[in-house]
Amino acid sequence: xxxxxxxxxxxxxxxxxxxxxxxxxxxxxxxxxxxxxxxxxxxxxxxxxxxxxxxxxxxxxxxxxxxxxxxxxxxxxxxxxxxxxxxxxxxxxxxxxxxxxxxxxxxxxxxxxxxxxxxxxxxxxxxxxxxxxxxxxxxxxxxxxxxxxxxxxxxxxxxxxxxxxxxxxxxxxxxxxxxxxxxxxxxxxxxxxxxxxxxxxxxxxxxxxxxxxxxxxxxxxxxxxxxxxxxxxxxxxxxxxxxxxxxxxxxxxxxxxxxxxxxxxxxxxxxxxxxxxxxxxxxxxxxxxxxxxxxxxxxxxxxxxxxxxxxxxxxxxxxxxxxxxxxxxxxxxxxxxxxxxxxxxxxxxxxxxxxxxxxxxxxxxxxxxxxxxxxxxxxxxxxxxxxxxxxxxxxxxxxxxxxxxxxxxxxxxxxxxxxxxxxxxxxxxxxxxxxxxxxxxxxxxxxxxxxxxx
Numbered sequence: 001x002x003x004x005x006x007x008x009x010x011x012x013x014x015x016x017x018x019x020x021x022x023x024x025x026x027x028x029x030x031x032x033x034x035x036x037x038x039x040x041x042x043x044x045x046x047x048x049x050x051x052x053x054x055x056x057x058x059x060x061x062x063x064x065x066x067x068x069x070x071x072x073x074x075x076x077x078x079x080x081x082x083x084x085x086x087x088x089x090x091x092x093x094x095x096x097x098x099x100x101x102x103x104x105x106x107x108x109x110x111x112x113x114x115x116x117x118x119x120x121x122x123x124x125x126x127x128x129x130x131x132x133x134x135x136x137x138x139x140x141x142x143x144x145x146x147x148x149x150x151x152x153x154x155x156x157x158x159x160x161x162x163x164x165x166x167x168x169x170x171x172x173x174x175x176x177x178x179x180x181x182x183x184x185x186x187x188x189x190x191x192x193x194x195x196x197x198x199x200x201x202x203x204x205x206x207x208x209x210x211x212x213x214x215x216x217x218x219x220x221x222x223x224x225x226x227x228x229x230x231x232x233x234x235x236x237x238x239x240x241x242x243x244x245x246x247x248x249x250x251x252x253x254x255x256x257x258x259x260x261x262x263x264x265x266x267x268x269x270x271x272x273x274x275x276x277x278x279x280x281x282x283x284x285x286x287x288x289x290x291x292x293x294x295x296x297x298x299x300x301x302x303x304x305x306x307x308x309x310x311x312x313x314x315x316x317x318x319x320x321x322x323x324x325x326x327x328x329x330x331x332x333x334x335x336x337x338x339x340x341x342x343x344x345x346x347x348x349x350x351x352x353x354x355x356x357x358x359x360x361x362x363x364x365x366x367x368x369x370x371x372x373x374x375x376x377x378x379x380x381x382x383x384x385x386x387x388x389x390x391x392x393x394x395x396x397x398x399x400x401x402x403x404x405x406x407x408x409x410x411x412x413x414x415x416x417x418x419x420x421x422x423x424x425x426x427x428x429x430x431x432x433x434x435x436x437x438x439x440x441x442x443x444x445x446x447x448x449x450x451x452x453x454x
Contacts (some may be wrong), residue, residue: 011125022322048162053164136301143272177265198230206222210354218348316342320342370453371396435447
């Protein structure tokens with residue numbers, strides 16, 4: 001391997017939400033930065049799970065709303081969609097967002113390097129037959145699909161959530177494995193476009209990481225769409241013949257099977273840590289790279305942020321962590337990552353947004369809480385839109401400080417923000433209750449819920 005020719009202040013590994021932003025921040029602070037990327041510039045958020053999926057989901061939800069608009073006097077009996085045009089819109093959205101485009105990095109004076117990085121020593125990485133050294137490193141390698149243990153995967157052409165981006169047309173029938181956030185999003189997207197969907201989940205409800213009421217509402221919505229939900233079902237094997245694919249699963253202690261056109265694995269991800277961390281002296285495990293509150297690894301000059309450190313996956317988390325990491329890299333500050341107030345979003349319709357603790361979390365900790373659930377039907381917006389599937393739920397501790405909240409509603413990602421701020425700033429629920437809200441909009445449900453707990 002050739003001796004390193006370049007010397008950088010900082011080498012960033014991974015150009016996704018954490019790495020890309022971190023490289024730009026460090027370069028903006030006058031540091032000599034190199035950015036290494038093994039896949040597409042911009043990472044998952046711009047190229048796979050974020051922007052393109054948002055564009056597709058938005059289009060499918062619009063189609064469903066238009067189909068259901070007849071009750072408002074809008075004729076939709078001959079409504080159709082054109083899938084190539086839907087795909088084209090996805091591509092436009094990606095291009096606008098800067099997907100797989102390294103120009104912003106080049107323009108910032110960052111040295112961009114294509115390839116897979118591997119630590120050779122604490123201060124050196126190899127990429128192909130080249131070697132690069134730096135004073136400091138930022139690891140932002142993201143996550144990779146989790147090993148499912150399902151037999152027959154090597155013999156069956158299964159799909160992943162990323163595969164949806166390459167569809168020429170929606171499949172006639174599909175079996176979605178996993179009913180977490182991504183699984184539910186994918187299932188609804190395809191069902192809205194006319195695919196017959198089955199979705200299987202090992203747990204007893206959809207979206208098992210959220211409160212029970214959340215899963216109940218989404219189950220009802222899925223039922224309306226004709227999606228068949230198989231809870232407490234574990235997929236054990238896939239088989240293929242000349243006609244179709246066969247999914248074999250266990251349910252109620254019995255082995256069952258179904259024939260299907262396509263299978264989509266939405267079984268989660270695990271931190272990507274295969275980059276020779278042992279050669280750098282960096283401590284890591286199954287849950288990701290171990291970091292301090294300042295995002296520093298076991299080696300003082302190496303930092304990590306985003307999915308590779310575990311603890312959940314979201315662009316918001318990645319940006320929060322990398323801001324702290326770069327602050328400490330550039331100025332030797334004592335910044336720490338404060339994760340309270342980070343919201344979670346499932347892009348179904350209605351959307352699911354949550355923040356802080358769930359009721360299940362509180363039960364496991366034996367915490368004394370107060371709670372309220374306000375159905376959307378309580379507010380005026382439900383009457384004017386004829387939309388009633390959803391609620392606002394707030395949890396407080398005994399001092400009436402908000403510790404958790406869930407919103408299932410149109411624009412839930414917006415509605416959750418004031419509750420996220422309340423948690424982050426440790427505000428009493430009365431502060432939300434006393435804040436005037438637009439009476440004719442969905443936010444009024446948040447105020448009502450807060451008033452009942454104040």
